[in-house]
Amino acid sequence: MKSVDGKLDLLLSEATAPLFWTPERLNHNSGWWGHVPFAFWLIANCKPRLLVELGTHNGVSYAAFCEAVVRSRISTRCYAVDTWAGDAHAGFYDEEVYTGFKKFHDNRYGAFSELLRMTFDEASETFEDGSIDLLHIDGFHTYDAVRHDFEMWRPKLSDRAIVLFHDTNVRTSDFGVWRFFADLRKELPAFDFLHCNGLGVVATGGQTPIILRELFALNERSTSALRDRFAHFGSRWMAVVGVDELGEKLKTSEEKATELQVAQSRAVADQESAVTWAKSLDLELADLRQTYARTVADHEAIVTWAKSLDLELADLRQTYARTVADHEGVVTWARSLDLELAGLRQTHARTVADHEGVVTSAKSLELELTDLRQTHARAVADHEGVVTSAKSLELELADLRKAHACAVADHEMATAKVRSLQDLVAEGEQRARHSESLERDLAGVRRHIGELEQELVNTRRDAALAHQLIASNSWRLTRPMRFAARLVRGDWRGARAGFWTSRKSFITVCRLARFGSDA
Numbered sequence: 001m002k003s004v005d006g007k008l009d010l011l012l013s014e015a016t017a018p019l020f021w022t023p024e025r026l027n028h029n030s031g032w033w034g035h036v037p038f039a040f041w042l043i044a045n046c047k048p049r050l051l052v053e054l055g056t057h058n059g060v061s062y063a064a065f066c067e068a069v070v071r072s073r074i075s076t077r078c079y080a081v082d083t084w085a086g087d088a089h090a091g092f093y094d095e096e097v098y099t100g101f102k103k104f105h106d107n108r109y110g111a112f113s114e115l116l117r118m119t120f121d122e123a124s125e126t127f128e129d130g131s132i133d134l135l136h137i138d139g140f141h142t143y144d145a146v147r148h149d150f151e152m153w154r155p156k157l158s159d160r161a162i163v164l165f166h167d168t169n170v171r172t173s174d175f176g177v178w179r180f181f182a183d184l185r186k187e188l189p190a191f192d193f194l195h196c197n198g199l200g201v202v203a204t205g206g207q208t209p210i211i212l213r214e215l216f217a218l219n220e221r222s223t224s225a226l227r228d229r230f231a232h233f234g235s236r237w238m239a240v241v242g243v244d245e246l247g248e249k250l251k252t253s254e255e256k257a258t259e260l261q262v263a264q265s266r267a268v269a270d271q272e273s274a275v276t277w278a279k280s281l282d283l284e285l286a287d288l289r290q291t292y293a294r295t296v297a298d299h300e301a302i303v304t305w306a307k308s309l310d311l312e313l314a315d316l317r318q319t320y321a322r323t324v325a326d327h328e329g330v331v332t333w334a335r336s337l338d339l340e341l342a343g344l345r346q347t348h349a350r351t352v353a354d355h356e357g358v359v360t361s362a363k364s365l366e367l368e369l370t371d372l373r374q375t376h377a378r379a380v381a382d383h384e385g386v387v388t389s390a391k392s393l394e395l396e397l398a399d400l401r402k403a404h405a406c407a408v409a410d411h412e413m414a415t416a417k418v419r420s421l422q423d424l425v426a427e428g429e430q431r432a433r434h435s436e437s438l439e440r441d442l443a444g445v446r447r448h449i450g451e452l453e454q455e456l457v458n459t460r461r462d463a464a465l466a467h468q469l470i471a472s473n474s475w476r477l478t479r480p481m482r483f484a485a486r487l488v489r490g491d492w493r494g495a496r497a498g499f500w501t502s503r504k505s506f507i508t509v510c511r512l513a514r515f516g517s518d519a
């Protein structure tokens with residue numbers, strides 16, 4: 001609908017609508033806020049095909065360009081180039097600046113826009129010559145840096161290209177954009193805003209959009225009016241951000257105030273505890289004074305004691321001198337003892353060696369003694385056997401003696417009987433006497449036994465009268481003779497074996513003799 005006199009048309013026109021758009025990237029600090037309405041208006045009216053920004057930081061200017069692309073429903077491709085590390089003018093900042101802006105950007109503008117995290121020079125290689133319609137240069141702000149960036153990117157500009165320069169109105173420090181822009185406007189059509197550090201606009205090609213050509217052609221009065229109006233539109237967002245900043249500052253101040261209140265109450269508490277502590281220190285001081293007085297008294301006592309100790313020490317020094325003299329004597333003595341000890345050690349070593357030899361000998365003697373003991377035990381056992389044998393022999397001998405005595409008696413009787421029987425009995429008596437002498441002299445016995453045997457043979461022959469009586473007993477009669485002969489020869493075993501039979505034979509002979517005499 002059109003107004004009757006057309007006065008409202010301008011206010012309702014699509015051409016002025018961008019001046020009233022609200023930016024999305026609020027709450028971020030930037031020197032660019034005052035130029036956001038111009039950015040909206042420029043994009044909406046120039047409709048660039050390719051847009052590149054050199055220097056994006058928090059993305060206030062870049063977000064304004066992208067927002068305008070979205071709201072204008074145009075097919076602009078957009079690229080933001082920055083290292084997102086900062087520089088000496090903007091300051092060096094944290095990684096969150098890049099990550100925060102990327103998240104904001106990708107959600108809203110990812111369909112047509114891209115963030116190129118690299119240097120301006122590196123990025124320039126990725127664009128074709130004559131392709132860029134809108135270039136915003138907002139990197140490092142020295143004269144040389146801006147000149148370098150412009151010349152590096154100038155070949156990439158299209159014939160309808162517009163180039164924006166921020167900070168054209170900053171003349172402090174080494175900022176040199178204002179000087180470079182002054183150089184440019186000598187050769188290129190240009191316009192610049194003075195608010196918000198200044199924003200310069202130049203056209204580099206022959207096909208500059210008509211609306212910008214009109215802008216560059218404005219007279220002084222219109223230029224001033226336009227600067228005022230855009231400064232006014234821009235001030236809204238500067239105020240909003242300023243209020244936000246003030247809010248942030250207020251919040252920070254309130255936090256600081258709270259911190260101060262906490263610190264103050266802590267200080268009051270500290271002061272109270274300090275007073276309490278001071279009081280306790282005062283009491284402690286009084287105690288310390290008393291302790292000091294006691295200590296002084298103690299000290300005086302100690303001084304007195306020290307003096308007595310000093311005297312005692314003098315005595316002790318004398319005693320010590322004497323002791324030292326004694327000690328030297330003892331040392332001399334100890335040295336002589338040491339020498340003696342060395343001698344004794346040698347002697348001891350020899351003694352030990354001897355002892356070991358003796359021990360070795362003793363061990364071999366002990367072994368020998370063990371052998372001897374065994375031999376002795378065996379000898380004792382043998383001896384006991386011999387003693388036992390001797391005892392049994394002794395018993396046997398006693399028996400023999402008795403038998404012998406009996407035999408002698410019997411023999412005497414037999415002799416007496418034989419003598420009384422015949423002359424040969426006399427010889428029997430002689431043999432009986434001879435038999436007695438055998439007991440005294442065994443050698444004689446042997447001889448006499450031979451004689452007796454001979455005599456017995458003779459007796460056998462001569463005693464013909466008794467032969468019949470004793471014929472059957474002749475062997476028995478000779479048994480005593482054989483037994484006597486064994487005794488004479490020393491054949492004890494044979495003698496013992498034949499003793500009992502001889503004894504019986506002897507008894508038989510005696511009986512026969514007695515029988516003969518009786519007969």
Ligand SMILES: C[S@@+](CC[C@H](N)C(=O)[O-])C[C@H]1O[C@@H](n2cnc3c(N)ncnc32)[C@H](O)[C@@H]1O
Nearest residue numbers: 030032055057060061082083086119120139140
């Ligand atoms: C003033 S700030 C950009 C402000 C931004 N246009 C805004 O709307 O607030 C400058 C940025 O340029 C970047 N910069 C400076 N020199 C650069 C270079 N040679 N290559 C890439 N980035 C650079 C810095 O990292 C910094 O983020």
